[in-house]
Amino acid sequence: MRILVINGPNINMLGIREPDIYGKNTYADLCEMIESYAAEKGVEVKLFQSNHEGSIVDEIQAALGKFDGIVINPAAYTHTSVAILDALKSVALPAVEIHISDVSAREAFRQISYAGMACEKSFIGMGFEGYLRGIDYLMSR
Ligand code: DQA
Numbered sequence: 001m002r003i004l005v006i007n008g009p010n011i012n013m014l015g016i017r018e019p020d021i022y023g024k025n026t027y028a029d030l031c032e033m034i035e036s037y038a039a040e041k042g043v044e045v046k047l048f049q050s051n052h053e054g055s056i057v058d059e060i061q062a063a064l065g066k067f068d069g070i071v072i073n074p075a076a077y078t079h080t081s082v083a084i085l086d087a088l089k090s091v092a093l094p095a096v097e098i099h100i101s102d103v104s105a106r107e108a109f110r111q112i113s114y115a116g117m118a119c120e121k122s123f124i125g126m127g128f129e130g131y132l133r134g135i136d137y138l139m140s141r
Pocket of ligand 1: 009074101103110
């Protein structure tokens with residue numbers, strides 16, 4: 001099984017950005033955790049992070065025929081990007097939405113998730129663990 005893990009803007013700043021919200025672990029720590037979990041489960045993963053909406057759209061489109069599912073934390077684009085929603089709908093791969101923080105308990109502008117409308121499941125507010133639960137979900141599906 002091949003899973004594409006996409007992270008949006010500022011996820012590369014984990015460990016530095018708002019540690020009270022996102023924790024002290026870095027993006028490299030997150031990648032290591034996902035890679036070792038995937039290896040343990042016999043899943044092939046590609047990790048992709050971008051601060052650019054169009055690059056994320058390109059990566060989703062390129063996943064067609066190459067991956068069996070997508071784990072995505074679109075970060076701030078969650079709440080704004082119809083383009084990412086449409087890209088996920090276009091490829092129609094099983095997708096899972098992840099948020100490190102509990103967006104449901106945060107600002108009003110974080111209460112809408114466009115990408116989430118194209119995702120089968122959401123793992124929210126579970127920290128880095130959410131990514132692993134996303135992989136589990138795609139495997140069990
Ligand atoms: C986030 C939540 C978003 O609202 C925010 O813009 C992020 C990270 C999360 O993982 O908790 O950058 O997606």
